Amino acid sequence: MEESRKDLKVMVIDDSNTIRRTAETLLSKTGCDVITAVDGFDSLSKIADCQPDVIFVDIMMPRLDGYQTCALIKNNSQFRHTPVIMLSSKDGLFDKAKGRIVGADDYLTKPFSKNELFEALDRYAQPQTA
Template sequence: MEANFENLKVMVIDDSKTIRRTAETLLSKVGCAVITATDGFDALAKIADSKPDIIFVDIMMPRLDGYQTCALIKNNSEFKKTPVIMLSSKDGLFDKAKGRIVGSDQYLTKPFSKNELLDAIQSHVAAA
């Protein structure tokens, strides 16, 4: 079954330009509207305006890390149902558990593949 990614608004929060660009390229190709942010503060300012359907957030970021960013998103009544997928270069149980505590919906280890990205979107958004 081919999922429909047309006009889905996907936010990618990562302080790595490479990751942002890679995700943006992959997602744009399937029809997603991609909003990128460089860190949690940048993201929080953009979320209110763009109301993304799903958010990918890197854990290791300066100023406001992925856990704090996810917690802030999930604590906001308007966005608490928005799926948040954690991205990390570490594949640790502790990180996954901590991600769940702050309310994240899934955990992807970097480097992620195009399919992992699309599967995550499909399982959380296409189902909605």
């Protein structure tokens, strides 16, 4: 599957520097083009500019949380079909259900393993053909 990651644009939105760096390092090693953002506001202009193939978004962030960010992405006709995978330190049913309501495609509990990250990516990633 790794070959299929070569030209993928992946966005990681998380207010944790550690999570952003870890995900960026893991994804970059497999050939992904990684864009990071520190919160929902920071991500919106980057999403419009970079048009990522898959977006990982933390739920608990200042200013604009993951649910709000996901809802904004999914309500935009240009990005409606972009897979959004929620990241959370809680793995509660309520959080998962709320994620589904705002349009999230999947849910990873932090700390996630390298395999979980790649499995989620492989499940949803389809590089956009120009």
